[in-house]
Amino acid sequence: MGLLDPIPPPYDPLEWATRPLPDKSQMVCRSWALQGYGTPVAVYFVYLLKVGLYVGGWIFFCGFTPGIGELGAIGQWWLEPVAFQKAIVWSLLFEVLGLGCGSGPLTGRYFPPIGGFLHFLRPGTTKLPLLRGLPLVGGATRGALDVALYAVLLISLVRALVAPQLDAALLLPLVALVPLCGLLDRTVFLAARAEHYWVMLVVFAFASPWLAGAKAVQAALWFWAGVSKLNHHFPAVVCVMTSNSPVTRFAWIRRLVYRNYPEDLRPSRLATVMAHAGTALELSVPIVLLLGDGGVLTTVGLAMMVMLHGFILSTVPMGVPIEWNVAVLYGGFFLFGAHADASVLALADTPLLALFVGLFAVGLPLYGNLVPHRMSFLLAMRYYAGNWPxxxxxxxxxxxxxxxxxxxxxxxxxxxxxxxxxxxxxxxxxxxxxxxxxxxxxxxxxxxxxxxxxxxxxxxxxxxxxxxxxxxxxxxxxxxxxxxxxxxxxxxxxxxxxxxxxxxxxxxxxxxxxxxxxxxxxxxxxxxxxxxxxxxxxxxxxxxxxxxxxxxxxxxxx
Known part of the structure; x- marks a missing residue:
């Protein structure tokens, strides 16, 4: 089997396709339990190279700021505030171009391996307007205004990245353009991972210092992701991820997460314990880091954070939010490691911004968990839970x-x-x-x-x-x-x-x-x-x- 060849299932796929649905489902689920998606080995290297592109792009844009961006001295500047700000702007650009989440064969995108700008810059493509039927902005297909606004967003992001420092003149256009693009097509707003990166940009633009607001947003990502797993769905996610992980390729390991392979593919007690432990870890990370002051507690919290995201990254989950996990890891080290002394309570000094951050970090996630049919699971921060529409x-x-x-x-x-x-x-x-x-x-x-x-x-x-x-x-x-x-x-x-x-x-x-x-x-x-x-x-x-x-x-x- 070559590097580009997927792991073949234990049946003839063409014969499988002719079987009744219950038989097909049983055969393919048993195959997944031991083989996962069957991803070719070369695909994992492609995703690894893409992470290198993502990190390399950040280093490149940091180089436009005097005193930082030199690869050989990265240990001296990677925790500088402007480096973190550029990481957020670059991440938003990377995602809204279609290069991050939802790219490549692990999301059913084979050729071309990305959509994003190939679709968003093309008039006549299908879109999902927020205000359906409204003249000029509410059509079901993309027009000149959609394309122009998206192009201006890309240009404005690059303009900010090549600037020595990020100030209000560079940030305010981004603050306005992301929701405007989302008004015309909510797909673009979600693709930008706006619940994270755009909210951070608003904090950068309207707070000085901005560390308190950024900390609140980052802590919310972990907390609500943990809350979303307080159900019976997550043990099955552990099974699916374990069966598809490149680091658990041994059949005997994968059998352990099922009750009785091949007859009973419900989660085993081990899978359930792993799910509960993962949920407890995800809920604990923001609490420990918020309580830390730069000492032992902070070190413990950062170690827990690395364990959490290290496990996620090692499974290479379908949907491949790999770069987003890297961004969250970096944000943890910058916000809670290098700036452990900054308190989220300082948000009280800017009441309007505190209200805005509270809406996106508390209000919308709470509403999205209680009334999920009214809100995107991304805005509700219900990540990796298996409980998705x-x-x-x-x-x-x-x-x-x-x-x-x-x-x-x-x-x-x-x-x-x-x-x-x-x-x-x-x-x-x-x-x-x-x-x-x-x-x-x-x-x-x-x-x-x-x-x-x-x-x-x-x-x-x-x-x-x-x-x-x-x-x-x-x-x-x-x-x-x-x-x-x-x-x-x-x-x-x-x-x-x-x-x-x-x-x-x-x-x-x-x-x-x-x-x-x-x-x-x-x-x-x-x-x-x-x-x-x-x-x-x-x-x-x-x-x-x-x-x-x-x-x-x-x-x-x-």
């Missing part, structure tokens, strides 16, 4: 070919993969995405919902909504709200699917205070067919292949 798009026959009517930067998934592999290998890789979804606790709702959505699943091509968003929107990163009814309506207006040709299953996140998840079944041509709730207790008893017999769609009271 998602969708599955079911295309009857070859109806997916109608997507070619859209203007986009990527071809159909199999057409991308066929540039590198024979069709059998392509089918095997795309099929693994089904396992990724079903192996998560939330994904097991599909065992109940797919048979309701379509009368005969064998007549339909199962495509995860994440992959559809990657094709149609130019960016995808775990947010099911990017491929819900708004995207369905935008696609339908351009593609014209007939009744029954495209059925979409949309599942929302579990609210923090409830033990159910909401779901909807939507026909692109006919609208909503059914909606309801499913209990978490029921999902915990299911194997990822425990499909109900087909029942066909039905309408239920809304």
């Amino acid at each position: 998602y969708s599955v798009w079911l295309f009857r026959g070859d109806s997916h070919k109608k997507l070619e009517r859209l203007r986009k930067s990527s071809k159909w998934l199999y057409d991308q993969l066929d540039m590198f592999y024979e069709r059998k290998i392509s089918v095997g890789l795309v099929g693994k995405v089904i396992a990724f979804r079903l192996m998560h606790l939330a994904g097991r709702a599909l065992c109940r919902l797919v048979p309701r959505a379509v009368p005969d699943p064998s007549e339909y091509e199962w495509v995860d909504g994440e992959l559809v968003a990657g094709l149609v929107l130019g960016w995808n990163f775990g947010d099911g709200h990017l491929h819900d009814e708004q995207l369905i309506a935008g696609v339908q207006a351009q593609c014209g699917f007939g009744p029954g040709e495209l059925r979409c299953i949309i599942v929302e996140s579990q609210p923090l205070h409830r033990q159910t998840m909401q779901w909807r079944i939507h026909d692109a041509a006919g609208g909503e067919l059914a909606r309801g709730e499913i209990g978490i207790a029921e999902l915990r008893e299911l194997q990822p292949w425990s499909f109900d017999p087909p029942a066909g769609p039905s309408r239920e009271p809304v």
Whole structure:
């Protein structure tokens, strides 16, 4: 097997594709448990090189500030305030270009390996406006204003990076442009990881000193990520990540996280303990670091931080938020190591900024955990929890070919993969995405919902909504709200699917205070067919292949 060859599944993918859905699901989930996605070895080196590009770009832009940026002296300047500020601006540029989260084959993006600017700079591509239907800004496709504003954002980011120092004249345009681009297309706002980088820019622009606000934002990232794991979802995430990690490639290790491989793929006691320990660690990191004063407690907190993000990075998670984890690590050393004496209580000196930071660091995450169907999981800071909104798009026959009517930067998934592999290998890789979804606790709702959505699943091509968003929107990163009814309506207006040709299953996140998840079944041509709730207790008893017999769609009271 060559460096570019994926690990072959223990079955013939073309024969697998002809099997009934329960059989297909059982085969692919068992394969995932021991093989993960089957990522070629060379892909990991590509991502490693990309991290090098990310760090190298930061060093390059730091060089425009006199006295810093020299690689040989990095130990003397890497914790300078302007170096941290440029790291945030560079990270925002890196992400909004599409180079960071949601790039490459580990997010179903094979060729080209990125979307981002290839999509956002192209008039006529599909977008998700915040104010739908409004003249000039509310259309479903990108116009000259969208392209111009995005281009100005890129230019303004580069302008700030090549400046010796960051001042209000450089920061205020960025503070305005990021939400303006998000108003025209919320995909761009999320792709910029605005809940982190943009909020930091606002703090830089309106606070002097700005360390208190930056600390509050960074602490919120850890705290709410920990809160989001206070449920039954995270043990399944541990299973999926362990089975896909390049450092746990031994089958005997991967078997340990399941109750009884291959018959029972629910999380084992070990996986559950690992999940609880990880949650406790993530909740503890911000508390310990906020209490630290630069002494032993700070050292302990930083060590805990390295353990947390080291584990995440070692698993190379699907969605590949690798550079973002590097940025958070660097922020931890700068804010809580080098500036342990700065107190977040100093925010009280700037009441309006304190209100703004409180909104994004406390208010929105709390609301997003309690009412998750109203807010992106990114703004709610619910990272790596397995409790994300998602969708599955079911295309009857070859109806997916109608997507070619859209203007986009990527071809159909199999057409991308066929540039590198024979069709059998392509089918095997795309099929693994089904396992990724079903192996998560939330994904097991599909065992109940797919048979309701379509009368005969064998007549339909199962495509995860994440992959559809990657094709149609130019960016995808775990947010099911990017491929819900708004995207369905935008696609339908351009593609014209007939009744029954495209059925979409949309599942929302579990609210923090409830033990159910909401779901909807939507026909692109006919609208909503059914909606309801499913209990978490029921999902915990299911194997990822425990499909109900087909029942066909039905309408239920809304």
